[in-house]
Amino acid sequence: MFDDLELNVVTYTLIALVLGLMILPVIFQKDPDIHPMILNRQSNMSPVRNPKESPVHRSTSSPPGYPLVSGLGLPTDQKYRTRDGDIRDVWNQAVKEGKGKVLSVRGSEIKELDIDQLTQNIHSLGSYIKSIPGARRIAIYLANDIENLVASFACAFYDLTLVVLPFDPKSSPDVASLLKRSKADVLIAPAGDLALNDVDGASSIKEIIYVVEPGSQHLDWTSPDGKVKTSVYHDVIKTPSTGAGNVDLDGPAIIVFGSKYIGEERSIEIAEFNHKQIIAGVASTIASIKPGPETLKPDDIFVPVDTLSDIYTRIFTYAALASGTTVALNPVAGVHANLELCIKHVRPTVIVASTSTLAYTASDAAGSRMEIWHNILHYFQCRTLESGRIPKGNALIRFNDYTRPNVGEPSRLRLVFSAEVAGDPDSHPLNSEDLNDLRACFGARVVYGLKHHKVAGPINQQHVYDYRVQPQTPKPSKKKDIPRKCAHFGGVTPGCEVFTRDWESFKASDAGGSRGEIVVRGPTVIGGEAPLGVAGKWWPDGVLSYV
The missing domain is CATH 3.40.50.12780 (ANL, N-terminal domain)
Structure with missing residues (x-):
């Protein structure tokens, strides 16, 4: 039967190609990241x-x-009991478990901040606000920067209510109406970002703490009409701190707007x-x-x-x-x-x-994805995802990637x-x-x-x-x-x-x-x-x- 077969280079090449298509996928096949039945x-x-x-x-x-998950399960003095914790424990865990790193990123400039210094700033700011007569609700109108984090935990440690005003670099809310509705007593905001008439609309504001950029800290940021007391953040965090005291875990801690x-x-x-x-x-x-x-x-x-x-x-x-x-x-x-x-x-x-x-x-x-190569590449990446794995790519893909x-x-x-x-x-x-x-x-x-x-x-x-x-x-x-x-x-x-x-x-x-x-x-x-x-x-x- 096989005596009449004539095998040449083309025949051997086709046989090798067919066997390769059958065997290589089996050899190089990888398991999905998780068993598909778990997703069912x-x-x-x-x-x-x-x-x-x-x-x-x-x-x-x-x-x-x-029971539903309700806390961090932190250790207590009793061996087999745990406690849920509160917002203060978030910062305490960061100090205990972390590497002491919080980064402030501004363009290509990355500043590493010492977490012990930040802890000191938290207590200084909290002590200062606590000393303001009648200050209970602290509104912040801040970007995602270190002052936002410090103010948040200062309120947590000193039993103050944090009022988080919506902040987006590309839009601004009606700050006056939000301050009035939240009945905020103190406002922490970037210097020069809010018009004074916005704050004047909120009659409950007792003091404004301005966050001033380093290049403008030599200027006088006191209120010209004297209706609302003003101070600057970089001076406030240098004040001596006092004991934090107890915290009401059932009272309002954070107020947001939705x-x-x-x-x-x-x-x-x-x-x-x-x-x-x-x-x-x-x-x-x-x-x-x-x-x-x-x-x-x-x-x-x-x-x-x-x-x-x-x-x-x-x-x-x-x-x-x-x-x-x-x-x-x-x-x-x-x-x-x-x-x-x-x-x-x-x-x-x-x-x-x-x-x-x-x-x-x-x-x-x-x-x-303008070239045909880009679309072919994306197709196979989606095929990899369908098989249950994340496509990582290689040097050949990165050579002409979209x-x-x-x-x-x-x-x-x-x-x-x-x-x-x-x-x-x-x-x-x-x-x-x-x-x-x-x-x-x-x-x-x-x-x-x-x-x-x-x-x-x-x-x-x-x-x-x-x-x-x-x-x-x-x-x-x-x-x-x-x-x-x-x-x-x-x-x-x-x-x-x-x-x-x-x-x-x-x-x-x-x-x-x-x-x-x-x-x-x-x-x-x-x-x-x-x-x-x-x-x-x-x-x-x-x-x-x-x-």
């Missing part, structure tokens, strides 16, 4: 549910019958968090990414690209400090920040960014966190294809979730290793003719539980998955329970999405 069950459901409600969904690490939407009407809502809710959010955030290799570690560098006036970003920053991670603060950070300007000189390993920043980054990178965000060379970025604002019609939602584009673009894991200004930290959060492209669902929008798509938000975080309640035409008994208004409750939620005013749907694998 991302939430635990309660065995019993109330009428007109879906089953209560919880994190797989805190199933029904077990948007509330009723139909097409938008209003600003005040949210008051106490120490217990904040620390529960910090502990839940840490627990949502541990145990495992992706947990926050002391050798990480964390950069909040979004503004610290967002409670989600603030909680992640506190979680990084409590984990001993180096935190790098950049004043150009904000909701619409340029990602490269914030991180390229720092080479971070973990960042938190707004959906609008990531949407712009993804669009900018997609526009640079334009990617400059995150420092070589890149150390491994985790990118972002979350959709629940019910916000003006946000920039990301679908699962956008997320995979970003994963291929960064060579890092991008984690998407859901947030709300009444909840400390993320409500739902995708699994770190979930790279699946799933059917997209439309996001609520004012523009009914332009459907907006949004990826699912993953499973529930360990500090809260989530369910849907019958709402309008959406029912818990709907075929294909329970639907209804999303309701969150737990120790991270103001008042213990908060309906979000937006419809959601549960999928069979326990992930939540918009309807």
Whole structure:
């Protein structure tokens, strides 16, 4: 039978090619980052549910019958008991567990700040404010810089309420009305950023502490009319400190502002968090990414690209400090920040960014894929993601690569966190294809979730290793003719539980998955329970999405 076969160079080449295509993929095949079956069950459901409600969904690490994560589990004098802690313990853990590093980044200038000196500044500022008669509520209108961090923990140590005014380098809120609504007693703000008539509209302000740039510290910053006393930050932190005293853990600790939407009407809502809710959010955030290799570690560098006036970003920053991670603060950070300007000189390993920043980054990178080689490269990167792995690339790819965000060379970025604002019609939602584009673009894991200004930290959060492209669902929008798509938000975080309640035409008994208004409750939620005013749907694998 084989006697008549004539084998030549072409025949041997074809045989070798066929065998290579069959054998080489088996030899060089790599396992996915996680077993695919683990992604098929991302939430635990309660065995019993109330009428007109879906089953209560919880994190797989805190199933029904077990307590929700509510604290850091810090040691006590009694051997087998722990305590939850409060906001002060976030800074104490940073001093204890960290390497003593907080970085202030301004352009290419990176200044390393000694954490012991910052502790002294915290107590000096807190002592000074505590000595002001009647000062209880301290408003800060500050960028993501070291003064923001010092003022935040000064309020925590000296039993003062921190009022975080919205701050974005590209826009300014109505500061006068927000100060008046919050009944703030002291304002800490950059010198020259606010007009005096803005502050005059808030009659409760007793003193303004100006943060002055080094080049302008020789100027006189006293108020010309003398109605409101003024002082400067660089002098205040030189004053002697006094004892901090006790702290009311149930009283308001941090006040933030969030948007509330009723139909097409938008209003600003005040949210008051106490120490217990904040620390529960910090502990839940840490627990949502541990145990495992992706947990926050002391050798990480964390950069909040979004503004610290967002409670989600603030909680992640506190979680990084409590984990001993180096935190790098950049004043150009904000909701619409340029990602490269914030991180390229720092080479971070973990960042938190707004959906609008990531949407712009993804669009900018997609526009640079002009050559056919770039599209072929991106196709195979997406194939790698479909197989469950992050594409890292090699020297051949980098030789003729498309334009990617400059995150420092070589890149150390491994985790990118972002979350959709629940019910916000003006946000920039990301679908699962956008997320995979970003994963291929960064060579890092991008984690998407859901947030709300009444909840400390993320409500739902995708699994770190979930790279699946799933059917997209439309996001609520004012523009009914332009459907907006949004990826699912993953499973529930360990500090809260989530369910849907019958709402309008959406029912818990709907075929294909329970639907209804999303309701969150737990120790991270103001008042213990908060309906979000937006419809959601549960999928069979326990992930939540918009309807």
